[in-house]
Amino acid sequence: MEPATMAWTAGLVGAGLVYWFVWVMGAAEVKGKRAVDLKMGSITRDKVQDKYTQYWSFFRRPKETASTQASADKVPAFVDTFYNLVTDIYEWGWGQSFHFSPSLPGRSHRDATRVHEERVADLLGAEPGHRVLDVGCGVGGPMRAIAAHSGARVVGITINEYQVNRARAHNRKAGLDAQCEVVCGNFMAMPFDDASFDGAYSIEATCHAPRLQDVYGEVYRVLKPGRLYVSYEWVTTPLYRADDPAHVEAIHGIERGDALPGLRRQDEIASIAQEVGFEVVQELDLALPPSLPWWTRLKMGRLAYWRNSLVVRVLTLLRIAPKGVVEVHEMLYETAQHLTLGGETGIFSPMHMVVLRKPAAAAE
Numbered sequence: 379m380e381p382a383t384m385a386w387t388a389g390l391v392g393a394g395l396v397y398w399f400v401w402v403m404g405a406a407e408v409k410g411k412r413a414v415d416l417k418m419g420s421i422t423r424d425k426v427q428d429k430y431t432q433y434w435s436f437f438r439r440p441k442e443t444a445s446t447q448a449s450a451d452k453v454p455a456f457v458d459t460f461y462n463l464v465t466d467i468y469e470w471g472w473g474q475s476f477h478f479s480p481s482l483p484g485r486s487h488r489d490a491t492r493v494h495e496e497r498v499a500d501l502l503g504a505e506p507g508h509r510v511l512d513v514g515c516g517v518g519g520p521m522r523a524i525a526a527h528s529g530a531r532v533v534g535i536t537i538n539e540y541q542v543n544r545a546r547a548h549n550r551k552a553g554l555d556a557q558c559e560v561v562c563g564n565f566m567a568m569p570f571d572d573a574s575f576d577g578a579y580s581i582e583a584t585c586h587a588p589r590l591q592d593v594y595g596e597v598y599r600v601l602k603p604g605r606l607y608v609s610y611e612w613v614t615t616p617l618y619r620a621d622d623p624a625h626v627e628a629i630h631g632i633e634r635g636d637a638l639p640g641l642r643r644q645d646e647i648a649s650i651a652q653e654v655g656f657e658v659v660q661e662l663d664l665a666l667p668p669s670l671p672w673w674t675r676l677k678m679g680r681l682a683y684w685r686n687s688l689v690v691r692v693l694t695l696l697r698i699a700p701k702g703v704v705e706v707h708e709m710l711y712e713t714a715q716h717l718t719l720g721g722e723t724g725i726f727s728p729m730h731m732v733v734l735r736k737p738a739a740a741a742e
């Protein structure tokens with residue numbers, strides 16, 4: 379090859395690599411996180427690998443995690459560890475809203491996410507002057523969308539302190555800190571007064587509760603009589619067959635990789651809501667047609683996963699990312715395969731929507 383051609387080729391390859399590196403390391407969409415900032419929550423660098431091992435030995439056999447009261451009691455602490463391990467990776471690779479949404483033809487993932495969140499505000503009839511509770515708020519993507527869309531004040535609660543700090547920083551940056559408040563606490567024992575909210579919602583969060591009654595009961599307590607609670611639940615659908623090993627493995631894979639103490643069946647949700655006192659206003663699986671698949675965003679990212687996996691390996695090698703990040707990333711990659719299978723086979727839905735009302739006549 380001519381020296382000039384060689385120089386041009388090397389220049390082009392170099393430019394391509396620099397572009398790829400900047401693109402990979404930089405934030406895509408509005409993620410607010412770059413790979414070089416992967417910290418693993420409040421866990422100190424040297425403890426990441428140990429914490430991951432502890433998490434994995436607890437959630438490895440999902441059915442056992444909530445089989446006794448003693449192990450069910452440990453779930454919130456392990457869920458907290460899980461979010462220390464995954465929050466930065468989620469923000470980096472997914473964004474500030476930690477949930478799925480049905481795809482919308484011709485619209486971006488960001489738009490689809492927002493539409494799915496605004497639907498909650500509209501169902502609640504949230505408006506300026508209202509105080510609305512976000513049960514399991516993550517780093518606050520939905521909270522900011524709902525506050526901006528409705529004008530209501532939103533109070534979010536999460537078990538994970540690192541998320542509290544991330545959410546508060548994002549709220550300040552978005553200029554929504556006067557409207558959005560974030561509290562660290564357990565949604566099964568909330569630090570709020572009885573009948574102090576005009577509405578409540580949970581987006582893909584209550585699946586972490588060993589007993590749904592415990593969180594629904596708390597939401598019922600803090601809601602004003604006559605007000606609504608909207609929840610997007612993770613459930614197995616009627617297509618799930620407990621005698622099909624492929625189904626069982628997909629569901630176990632979802633539970634293991636997402637800190638779940640056992641997924642509930644779709645038909646259990648309404649009766650649990652009624653058991654704690656709610657009236658069921660509406661129940662609808664938003665994953666069903668005419669909705670377009672929610673899992674395509676996971677599936678279409680195979681190349682991105684491979685690229686991300688390379689990035690976390692290089693960053694760990696350079697000691698920029700702590701040891702253990704590669705294992706956590708692998709676990710997420712695996713759970714993404716199980717989630718995709720769950721979506722494709724229709725045995726799993728992350729968006730079984732229930733709209734519940736605390737009766738107007740409920741005693742305060």
Ligand SMILES: C=C(CC[C@@H](C)[C@H]1CC[C@H]2C3=CC[C@H]4[C@H](C)[C@@H](O)CC[C@]4(C)[C@H]3CC[C@]12C)C(C)C
Pocket residue numbers: 467468470471472475476477478582583585636637676682683686687707710711713714
């Ligand atoms: C509601 C919950 C979380 C739902 C989703 C937000 C996350 C479930 C699986 C996650 C991911 C899987 C693969 C990751 C990928 C390997 C990495 O390179 C970039 C991030 C992922 C795409 C990550 C993003 C968030 C999820 C889609 C649960 C926990 C109840």
Ligand SMILES: C[S@@+](CC[C@H](N)C(=O)[O-])C[C@H]1O[C@@H](n2cnc3c(N)ncnc32)[C@H](O)[C@@H]1O
Pocket residue numbers: 454457461474475476477513514515516517518519520535536537538541563564565566580581582583584586587
């Ligand atoms: C998958 S994230 C969803 C976050 C947010 N709803 C969103 O869509 O972006 C689940 C959230 O539930 C919270 N969570 C899980 N168990 C909890 C508990 N016992 N008490 C409070 N928050 C909890 C987690 O900390 C996390 O913020």
